[in-house]
Amino acid sequence: MAENIVKTSMTMIQALRSAMDVMMEKDDNVVVFGQDVGYFGGVFRCTEGLQKKYGKSRVFDTPISEGGIVGVAIGMGAYGLRPCIEIQFADYIYPAYDQIVSEAARLRYRSAGDFTAPITIRTPCGGGIYGGQTHSQSPEAVFAHVCGLRTVMPSNPYDAKGLLIASIENDDPVIFLEPKRLYNGPFDGHHDKPVVPWSQNPLGEVPEGYYTVPLDKAAVFRPGKQLTVLAYGTMVWVSEAAARETGIDAEIIDLRSLWPLDLDTILESVKKTGRCVVVHEATRTCGFGAELVSLVQEHCFYHLEAPIERVTGWDTPYPHAQEWAYFPGPARVGAAFKRAVEA
Amino acid sequence: MSKGEPLRLHVPEPTGRPGCATDFSYLRLSPAGAVRRPDVDVAPMDTRDLAYSLISVIDAEGNAVGPWVPQIDIEVVRKGLRAMMKTRIFDSRMLMAQRQKKMSFYMQSLGEEAIGTAQALALNEDDMCFPTYRQQSILVVRDYPMVDMICQLMSNERDPLKGRQLPVMYSVKKAGFFSISGNLATQYIQAVGWGMASAIKGDTKIASAWIGDGATAEADFDTALTFAHVYRAPVILNVVNNQWAISTFQAIAGGEDTTFAARGVGCGIASLRVDGNDFLAVYAASCWAAERARRNLGPCLIEWVTYRAGPHSTSDDPSKYRPGDDWSHFPLGDPIARLKQYLIKAGAWSEQEHEETQKRLEAEVLAAQKEAEQYGTMASGHTFSPAEMFDGIYKDMPEHLRVQRQQLGI
Numbered sequence: 001m002a003e004n005i006v007k008t009s010m011t012m013i014q015a016l017r018s019a020m021d022v023m024m025e026k027d028d029n030v031v032v033f034g035q036d037v038g039y040f041g042g043v044f045r046c047t048e049g050l051q052k053k054y055g056k057s058r059v060f061d062t063p064i065s066e067g068g069i070v071g072v073a074i075g076m077g078a079y080g081l082r083p084c085i086e087i088q089f090a091d092y093i094y095p096a097y098d099q100i101v102s103e104a105a106r107l108r109y110r111s112a113g114d115f116t117a118p119i120t121i122r123t124p125c126g127g128g129i130y131g132g133q134t135h136s137q138s139p140e141a142v143f144a145h146v147c148g149l150r151t152v153m154p155s156n157p158y159d160a161k162g163l164l165i166a167s168i169e170n171d172d173p174v175i176f177l178e179p180k181r182l183y184n185g186p187f188d189g190h191h192d193k194p195v196v197p198w199s200q201n202p203l204g205e206v207p208e209g210y211y212t213v214p215l216d217k218a219a220v221f222r223p224g225k226q227l228t229v230l231a232y233g234t235m236v237w238v239s240e241a242a243a244r245e246t247g248i249d250a251e252i253i254d255l256r257s258l259w260p261l262d263l264d265t266i267l268e269s270v271k272k273t274g275r276c277v278v279v280h281e282a283t284r285t286c287g288f289g290a291e292l293v294s295l296v297q298e299h300c301f302y303h304l305e306a307p308i309e310r311v312t313g314w315d316t317p318y319p320h321a322q323e324w325a326y327f328p329g330p331a332r333v334g335a336a337f338k339r340a341v342e343a
Numbered sequence: 344m345s346k347g348e349p350l351r352l353h354v355p356e357p358t359g360r361p362g363c364a365t366d367f368s369y370l371r372l373s374p375a376g377a378v379r380r381p382d383v384d385v386a387p388m389d390t391r392d393l394a395y396s397l398i399s400v401i402d403a404e405g406n407a408v409g410p411w412v413p414q415i416d417i418e419v420v421r422k423g424l425r426a427m428m429k430t431r432i433f434d435s436r437m438l439m440a441q442r443q444k445k446m447s448f449y450m451q452s453l454g455e456e457a458i459g460t461a462q463a464l465a466l467n468e469d470d471m472c473f474p475t476y477r478q479q480s481i482l483v484v485r486d487y488p489m490v491d492m493i494c495q496l497m498s499n500e501r502d503p504l505k506g507r508q509l510p511v512m513y514s515v516k517k518a519g520f521f522s523i524s525g526n527l528a529t530q531y532i533q534a535v536g537w538g539m540a541s542a543i544k545g546d547t548k549i550a551s552a553w554i555g556d557g558a559t560a561e562a563d564f565d566t567a568l569t570f571a572h573v574y575r576a577p578v579i580l581n582v583v584n585n586q587w588a589i590s591t592f593q594a595i596a597g598g599e600d601t602t603f604a605a606r607g608v609g610c611g612i613a614s615l616r617v618d619g620n621d622f623l624a625v626y627a628a629s630c631w632a633a634e635r636a637r638r639n640l641g642p643c644l645i646e647w648v649t650y651r652a653g654p655h656s657t658s659d660d661p662s663k664y665r666p667g668d669d670w671s672h673f674p675l676g677d678p679i680a681r682l683k684q685y686l687i688k689a690g691a692w693s694e695q696e697h698e699e700t701q702k703r704l705e706a707e708v709l710a711a712q713k714e715a716e717q718y719g720t721m722a723s724g725h726t727f728s729p730a731e732m733f734d735g736i737y738k739d740m741p742e743h744l745r746v747q748r749q750q751l752g753i
Contacts, residue, residue, distance in 0.1 A: 031543060057543050063573055068532055068566035075536025075550070078521065079471075081543065095562070102526040103533070109736050111514035111522035112504045116738075148736050171738040216741070260741035 009199045010206040012183045015157035016046045016122070019164035020084060022210050024054050027082060030168060032059045034069055034086030034122075043088060044124060044183060066096035070121065074103050077117040084168050090125035090177060091134040097142070104173040105148030120167045124180040125153070126234055126281055127318055128187060128327050136318040138233075138282035143175045144259040144291065150215060151258040153177040155236040156186070156203035159256060162213030170215060179233040187234055188241035189329035218262035220269070224251035227275035227340050230266060230292050232258060235279040235328065242334035248341055250277075258288060266292075267299050274305040275340045279333055284312040306343030309336040355594035359666045367674050369594075370648065371395060371602065375402035375621075376409020383635040387572075387613045394604035394614040397648060399675075400623040405684035413627035417691045423464055423622055424682050424692065426484035427456035429704045431679065433479070433489060434653075436708050437496060441510075441657045445720040446496045448510045452477045454652030454670060457622040457678035458583055460484045462551060465629035466519075472551040473521045473534035475558070476511050477583070487518045489711035498726050499719035505735075506727040528554055528561035531580070535571045538578035538636070549577040549636040557588020557596045559603055568610040568644070577636035579629065580607065580644040583619065585651035590664040607644030619649030620678040623685070648675065729753060 010018060023030045032047055032054075038061035041048030051059040062069050066087055073083035087093045093100075104117040127136030143151045150172050154160035160178070167174040181187045185195040186203075198204030221236050226249040229239045236254045243250040251269050255261055270276050276296050278289040289310045296308055311328045319326055359365025373396040380398075381390065400407050434451040441449040452459070459480035463472070472481050482492060494501040496510040504514060514522035521530060521537075534552030541548045554564060559582060571578050582603045586593050607614030613635065617628045625647065632643035650673040654661050670677075686692030719725020733740065733748040740748075 063566075063569050065566050065569065067562055068570050071529065071532030071563060071566065072536030072539055072570055075473075075533035075538075076540040076543075078533065079537045079540035079544075081540045098526060099529060099532075099563075103524060103529050106524070107522060108738070110504065110508050110512070110524070111516075112507065113735055114503075114514045114516045115522050150737075260737075260743060263742065 005207045006209070007205045007207050009204050010157045010161070011185070011198045011204065012154070012157045012160045012178070013044055013046050015161040015206045016164055016178065017048060017050070018206065018208065019161040019168070020047065020050060021053070023084065023165055023168045024050065024058060026210065029080060029082045031076065031081055031083050032085070033062050033083070035062055035064055035088050037061060037086050042086065044180065046122070047086070066092055067099050070096040070099040070104065073119045074099060074107065074117050077119050078107070078115045082118050082168060084120045084122065087121060087123040089135050090123040090139050091137045093123055093139065100143070100149070100173070100175070101146050105146050109148060116171055117173045118171045120164070120174045120176050122164070122176045122178060125177040126179040126181050127323065128181040128189070128191065128234060130320060130323055131318070132320040133317045138280065138313070140177055140258055141282060141286060141288040144288050148173065150174045150260065151177065152215060152256065153179065153233045153258060154256065155179070155182060155233055155254050156201070157198055157206050158203045159213050159219070161206050162211055163215070163256060165210065166212040166215050169212070177233070181234045182237070186237045189238040189327065190241065191324055213256070215257045216260050216262055218256055218265040219254045220251065220265065221254040222250065222252040224249040224273070226250060226273060227277060227337060228253060228266070228269040228273045229277050229279060230255060231279040232256065233281070235281060238328065238330055238333055239279055241330040242337055245330055246334040246337050248337045250337055263295065263299070266296065270296050270300045271303045274303050276300070276304070277309040277311060277333070277336050277340050279311045279328060281313050281328060283315050284310060285315050287312055306340050309340050311336045355592065355599045357592035357594065357665065359669060361662055361664065361666060364666055365669055365672060367672065370674060371397065372674060373397040373399065375399040378409070378411070380410035380631070383631055383638065384640050385613055387608060387611045390613045390615065391608050394602055394608045394616055397616050397618055398624050398628055399618040399621050400627060401621045401681050401685050405681070405688040407623055407685060411624055411627040413623055413630060415623070415626055417689065419464055420622070420682070420686060421691060423460050423484070423626070424679070424686060425700060425704065426460045426480060427622070427679050427682065428700060429708070430456045430460065430480040430483045432701070432704050432708050433483065436712060437493070438657065440496070440712065444722045445716070446498070446510050447721055448657055449496065450476050450511050450656045451653040452479055454677065455583060455585055455619065455649050456480050457625050457682070458581070458619045458647045458649065461622050461625035462579070462581065462629040465626050465633055466551060467548070469519060470549050470551060471519045471521060471534070471537050472553065473530040473537070474523060474553045475530070475555055476523055477555070478553050479511070482513060482515060482518055482520055485518045485520070487515055487520070489708060490715050493712055493715035494718055497715060497720045499715065500725050500727060501715070501718035502727060505731045527558040528563035531567040532563045532570060535567045535576045535578050538571070538576040539574050542574070542577055547637065549579065549633060551579045551581065553581045553583065555588060556582065556584040556586065556593040556598060556603060557591060559606070560596050568607065568612060571642040572611045575639070575641040577639070578642045579632040579636060580612065580642055582644065582646045583649060584646050585649050587651045587655070587665070589655045589659060602646055604644060604646035612642050612644045614644040614646070616646045616648065618675055619647030620675040620681060622678060622682040650675065
């Protein structure tokens with residue numbers, strides 16, 4: 001069967017667009033909207049051509065109002081639609097925080113299942129693009145903390161499409177974070193080297209039709225024996241570069257679903273390696289890494305041979321000129337690998 | 344350039360505080376029958392005069408006058424009066440039950456019974472209302488069982504919401520009554536989305552959005568108006584101006600020298616300002632707005648001018664911030680008394696029927712309360728199992744919640 005699947009080389013942008021295309025074709029209740037999403041096809045081209053194909057009543061532009069975009073999606077979900085909406089940058093999701101936290105996340109619970117919010121909120125996140133303070137943030141921890149939400153972040157085109165289809169089909173509200181640094185090609189933190197496009201990477205080979213990548217399921221991105229790396233998004237690629245450059249045989253786990261997460265895969269790996277490094281772009285204090293460190297400590301205490309390391313963004317707003325001093329690149333990640341294996 | 348005086352911050356104040364009478368002249372009233380009734384396809388900007396006047400039908404003598412006298416079957420009016428009476432009796436019984444610690448909290452709708460009742464009667468059963476915590480009259484007139492309401496209030500073993508929600512935060516999909524949230528104004532924009540969904544699917548259902556005067560200051564209010572206008576969403580945007588947001592007079596919400604209806608006109612939405620204590624006016628305006636929405640002519644904003652006669656909630660003491668006898672001076676009176684007078688004058692009601700109805704409804708409410716109490720009260724401690732606490736957060740229970748439930752030992 002597998003040989004019959006038609007695969008096409010896609011960027012992450014094309015893969016995400018393909019996921020929405022597949023779902024809009026499959027389910028009349030899927031609607032797509034957000035700022036500049038309709039006619040123009042999105043500032044990152046993720047929705048290009050969809051309005052032309054499905055019409056303005058299913059793919060449309062909205063006023064610049066994040067609370068409004070999420071609020072109407074919740075109302076549509078209560079009616080029975082399945083909105084897949086876009087917030088232009090994760091940095092601008094905060095005006096919608098009340099609707100996400102107080103409403104979308106709680107609707108099923110507070111109504112005892114009377115009403116649900118089967119919505120997917122796509123939003124580009126992450127830095128490494130000279131985005132400065134408001135085009136670079138990684139706010140996953142503020143969503144992972146909210147009960148009732150699912151928080152998901154892909155690291156490659158194949159997962160991006162499969163996870164987005166799974167998210168749209170899921171009956172729980174999903175925060176779908178897209179690392180915009182990975183939109184056109186993998187990025188390992190070496191900003192001085194040219195970007196290699198997805199067409200030169202096997203993970204850029206994407207089936208054209210319907211498939212899913214299950215939520216709550218991590219992927220072992222690089223098997224290894226010496227230490228376990230817990231990462232997601234761009235940091236998966238940075239961690240791989242760090243392993244290559246240090247020669248340390250790191251087992252890199254791409255969480256994919258941040259919360260709820262795949263605890264079994266994490267624990268199995270750490271129990272095997274006895275060492276763990278957590279890597280994320282987001283700021284350190286109360287970042288999602290703290291939860292990962294806690295979980296590993298609680299479950300793997302007797303297997304640990306070294307303190308759990310965290311390599312993260314600094315506890316500062318995301319700067320512009322100091323981008324590469326802020327961004328946790330392969331040198332900083334590699335140094336943590338060394339500390340972990342030498343401890 | 345002249346050297347100006349020092350600037351002064353303006354902080355609005357109500358005219359009436361404890362011990363002194365309110366001057367209600369700020370209300371911008373119009374005599375019953377005086378305000379015109381435009382066609383339902385009126386251009387929003389041609390409703391400016393309506394946003395600054397007041398649509399009333401029942402005059403001081405109990406006659407229905409003017410262009411807004413609705414086409415309504417007298418049986419429906421009688422049903423409306425009974426539902427308003429039932430709502431008030433229900434409120435007063437539940438207030439007592441709260442004082443007896445059978446529930447932790449309650450919110451009356453005293454004085455505002457006409458608005459939810461008459462609008463619900465103007466809507467179809469499958470039109471979805473997005474209420475606040477003070478539209479219980481919608482559930483009452485839609486004949487949702489009082490026993491179920493009381494079970495929610497008492498968070499007992501039969502609570503439809505399994506003890507998860509504060510009392511009065513009902514959710515009744517089958518009665519077209521959207522899940523109430525404690526977060527103000529959030530449902531206003533959701534109602535617009537529901538209406539947009541109905542339009543996307545080519546349906547015929549419309550949405551009814553509800554908000555209070557105080558909550559219009561929330562961002563979701565303005566957002567809802569913008570989206571409703573942009574997409575011509577089939578939605579009735581109700582603003583219940585009961586003059587008070589807990590202790591805060593409506594002027595602090597932005598009502599001084601303007602009206603809330605005027606906000607609608609500013610956003611390009613046809614807007615009406617209506618006597619909220621006049622059942623017939625509420626019904627007529629709601630029918631007008633519903634027809635406008637159903638005919639794809641767009642949304643309508645209606646400011647209902649009324650008065651919050653009771654305390655904000657059982658945790659509130661209004662005598663600390665407003666005159667004790669304020670309601671008796673409110674120019675638009677009591678919605679039940681006014682409709683009763685109208686119906687008697689129309690020969691469709693009598694003092695005797697009123698009294699009998701009152702007694703019958705009191706007995707009905709009491710019986711419902713007794714039945715609900717069999718399933719427990721907060722005082723008796725018969726509530727849902729703590730195991731329920733972990734259920735329904737996600738469609739399927741994730742592993743971490745299964746573990747936490749086990750840690751609780753259940």
